[in-house]
Amino acid sequence: MTRSPSVLSLALPALVVLAAEPLYLLVDTAVVGNLGTVPLGGLAVGGALLAWAAGLLNFLAYGTTARAARRAGAGDRTGAVAEGVQATWLALALGLTVLVLFQLLAGPLTRLLAGGPGAVAVAGEQWLRVASFGVPLLLVSLAGNGWLRGVQELRRPVRYVVTGSLVSLLLCPFLVHTVGLGLIGSAFANVTGQALTAALFVRAIAREGVGWRPRPAAVRAQLFIGRDLLLRAVVLQVSFLAAAGVAARAGTAQLGAHQIALQLFFFLALVLDAYAIAAQTLVGHALGANRPADARSTATRVGLWGLGTGLLVAVLLLALRPMLLPLFTDDPAVLAQAEVVWWFLAGMQPVAGVVFALDGVLMGAGDVGYLRTVTIGAAVLGFLPLSLLAGPLDWGLAGVWTGLCLFVALRLVGVLVRVAGDRWLTAPATVGT
Incomplete structure (x- = not known):
C-alpha cells in the first residue's frame, strides 16, 4: 500500500505558495512608496479592492482541492484533473465578470474607499483599471492550485507561483522607476506575473491529456x-x-x-x-x-x-x-x-x-x-x-x-x-x- 505523505511535507510547500503573494505586495509597496504618498495611497485603495475580490473567490482553490482529492484517493486521477478543467472554466467566467465590474465601477469604488474624490482616488482608479485584468488570471491560478493539491503535487504550484512572483518583482522597479511609468508600472508588473503563473497552470492541465469540454x-x-x-x-x-x-x-x-x-x-x-x-x-x-x-x-x-x-x-x-x-x-x-x-x-x-x-x-x-x-x-x-x-x-x-x-x-x-x-x-x- 502506498504510504501517505506527511503533514509537514504537504504543509511546507503550501506555506511557500501562501506567502508568495503577501511578500510580493510588501516589495511592491516599498517600490511605489518611493514615488510619494499619493501613489502609495492609490496602491492601498486599489490593492484593497483587488484583494477583497480575490479573498471572496478563493473557494476556487479550496473547493477544487476537496473534490480533486476525493477522486484521486479513489484512484481516478483523470477525474481529479477534470475537476481542475471545470474549475478553470469557472475561474475564467467569474474572473471576466469581476473584470467588467471593476472597469465599470472603478471610479465610484475607489472614491468610496478613499473617502471621496481626490488625488488618491484618481491614482487608485488608474491602478485598478490596469491591475483588474489580472483577476481572471489570478483565479485560473487558484483553480490550478486546487487540483494539483488534490493529487498531492504541491511542488509544482510552488515553482509556478514563485516564477510569476519573481517576474513581477523584477519588472516592478524597472517599469515604475527605470521606464518611468510610475504607479501604472506596478499594475503592469502585477498582471505580467499573474499571466505567466496562469499559463504554467494551464500548461500543466493540457499535459494531462484531459478533455477541455465544459461540463x-x-x-x-x-x-x-x-x-x-x-x-x-x-x-x-x-x-x-x-x-x-x-x-x-x-x-x-x-x-x-x-x-x-x-x-x-x-x-x-x-x-x-x-x-x-x-x-x-x-x-x-x-x-x-x-x-x-x-x-x-x-x-x-x-x-x-x-x-x-x-x-x-x-x-x-x-x-x-x-x-x-x-x-x-x-x-x-x-x-x-x-x-x-x-x-x-x-x-x-x-x-x-x-x-x-x-x-x-x-x-x-x-x-x-x-x-x-x-x-x-x-x-x-x-x-x-x-x-x-x-x-x-x-x-x-x-x-x-x-x-x-x-x-x-x-x-x-x-x-x-x-x-x-x-x-x-x-x-x-x-x-x-
Missing part, C-alpha cells in the same frame, strides 16, 4: 461548494470591517495599533493555514479511498501540528514583543495600545492553530455547509456583538479583540464537536458530478 453539472457542483465558502468569506469580511470601524472611532492610536495587530494576525493565519491545505489533501484522499480511519487519524495529527505551532508562535510573539513593536511604529500612544492588543494576539494563536487545521479537515471532507454555519454563528454570537458594544461601553481595543478571541473560541468548539462525530466522514464532496 455544466460539474461546474454547478463546484458552485454549490463555492456558495457556502463565499457566504463564509462575506461574513468574515463584514466582521473585520465592523471591528476596524469601531477601532477608528476609538481614536487614531487605537486604529494604528489595531491595524498592526490585525496584519500580524492575517500573516500568522497564512502560516497556520498551511496545515489546513495539508489536511484537505490527506482527508480527501483517505475518504476517496474509503479509509475513514485514516481520515480521522489525519484530523488528530493536523490538529496537534496546529496546536504545537500555535503555542510556538505565541511564545515567540511574547518574547520578541520589545523588538517587534518598534519596527511598526515609534508613536508612544500607538505603542501603548499595541501592548494591550499583543496579549490577545499571542493568546489566541494555539486556539487558532487547531481551528484552522480542523477547518481544512472539514473542507477536505466536503463538509463546507457545516463550516459556513459555524463561522456565521461564531461571528453573530461572538465577534460582532462584542466589537459593536466596545464603542458605546468604552471597552476600546480590549473589547474588539475579546470579540475576535471569542469568535475563534466558538469556532474551536464547533469544529471539535463535528470532528468528534462521524457525519463529516460521509459528507457528499462529489455531489453533482
